[in-house]
Amino acid sequence: MRVLITGGAGFIGSHLAEAYLANGDEVYIIDDLSTGSLDNIAHLKEKGGYSKRFFVHIDTIMNREVMLELVGTCDVVHHLAAAVGVEYILNNPMESITTNIQGTEIVLELCNKFKKRVLIASTSEVYGKHTHAPLVETDNIIYGPSSKFRWSYAASKLMDEFMSLAYFRTTGLQVTVARLFNTVGPRQTGTYGMVIPRLVGQALRNEPLTIYGDGSQTRTFTDVKDVVWAFQRMVENEGAFGEVFNVGGIEEVSILELAKRIVALTGSSSELKLIPYDEAFGKDFEDMQRRVPGVDKIRKLIGFDPKNDLDAILTRVVSYMRKRPDGA
Template identity: 70%
Template sequence: MRVLITGGAGFIGSHLAEACLEKGDEVYIIDDLSTGSLANIEPLRNSKRFKNRLFVHIDTILNHDLMEELTGICDIVFHLAAAVGVRYILDNPLKSIKINVQGTEEILEICTKFKKRVLIASSSEVYGKHLHAPLVETDNIIYGPSSKFRWSYAASKLMDEFTALAYYRTKGLQVVITRLFNTVGPRQTGAYGMVIPRFVTQALKNKPLTIYGDGTQSRTFTFVKDVVSALMGLMECEEAAGEVFNVGGTQEITILELAKKIIKAADSSSGYQLIPYEQAFARDFEDMQRRVPSIEKIRKAIGFEPQVNLDEILQQVIDYQKSIINRQLTINN
């Protein structure tokens, strides 16, 4: 099978590309490297096993002619390309909205033209400021004011969902929507506000872990390979077309508890520091106090269950970040 992955040089996209290659597929990647990195896919490009089955295009999904060419070649499309990370969204609000909304509509239109099944990666952010748990796919949406650009990402991803469902209902496009909850693992960077790689890097350097807010906000975390398994399973599930699915973990933890757990797991002498949101993000920021998914729907659809628990996730990230730090030390010496 020929698979197109937009955002394929990103954290999740590179793991998905690897899994598809392992399965024997031909994989076509398009990525503008705004948040992705060639380093994520370099081992795949250099692998003799995957020779002549991986094709990489460094370009924007807004390149209509290229997207038509790639979509026409491929059998299915995983649309993961998006502006991601709270800090990136706040620093690049206009670009983020354009990529997330215009880019997704472009993908949907082209997939409709070629009658190609497509999976749209949405986000748990679409739920907004709910305090209850677990969050169910049919829950109402609660956002802050438009003056808070933090919500522009959530609104843009919700617009993607509306547009995708409209294509399904009016044009029969076979589209699956996934709401991803805090995916974590090797290759993820803390540069755009991702909390676990940021905490782990600080802990390994014995620096204070910087906690934004009071640390009582809670999250669940999902190992990236579990997420990839879910995406591939949903793409193969005929009944998933026209539906929205949460993809996430089930172990809820506060950010303060997470920091303490990482310090212990990394055998670090770090402490932690509470930083008010207005100092960390300057303006336009509000946080989601609680983000815990119900996974009943995806469990019934494809039998999805997270296989890697939080302690194992943290160890994987710690080992990966240690290898990055050691590599940098070797280069500098």
């Protein structure tokens, strides 16, 4: 099978590429390296058996001619290319909106043209300001005002979902939408605001762990291995076409408790430092107080059952980051 992964040099994309290559498939990736990195895929290019089945294109998904050739060549498409991370989105609002909406429009148009199966990676951010748990796929959406650019990412990804479902309903495109809840693992960087690698890096350097707000906000975290396992099965399952699924862990933890666990796990001498949101992000930011997924729908479809709890995830991330020369 030939697989196209947009954003394939990114954190999740590189793990997905690795899994397909291990299965014996041909993998094609496209990435503009705005948040991805060639370091994430260097081992795949160097590995003898993989290098002959691994094709890397450094370009943007906005290049329709390149995408036309790639989508036409491949059997299955995983669309992961997107602006990611709170800090990146707040600093690059126009680019983030354009990439997320127009880029997805190109992917869907071409997948429909060639009748290719496609999985669209969305985000738990689309739920907005809910405080109940668990969040389920049929919940209403609650956003803040448009003056708060923090919500531009959520709104753009929601438009991706609308476009995907519209293609399914009007053309029968075999498209699946996956809403991700804080995917974590090796190769993820804290540069764009991802909380676990950022806190682990600070702990390893014995710097203060910076916690935004009062730290009472809660999240669940999902090991990238579990996400990759789910993606490979969802894109092949006819019951997933035209549907939206949560993909996430179920262990809820406050950010304050998360920081304490990281300090304990690393043996760090770091202190915990609370930073007000407006000081960290400026006036355009609002937080989601709680984000816990309901996973009954995906469990019934493919038997999704996350194998890696938070302690296992943290242990893997710490081990990976200890080996990096910059500890970050």
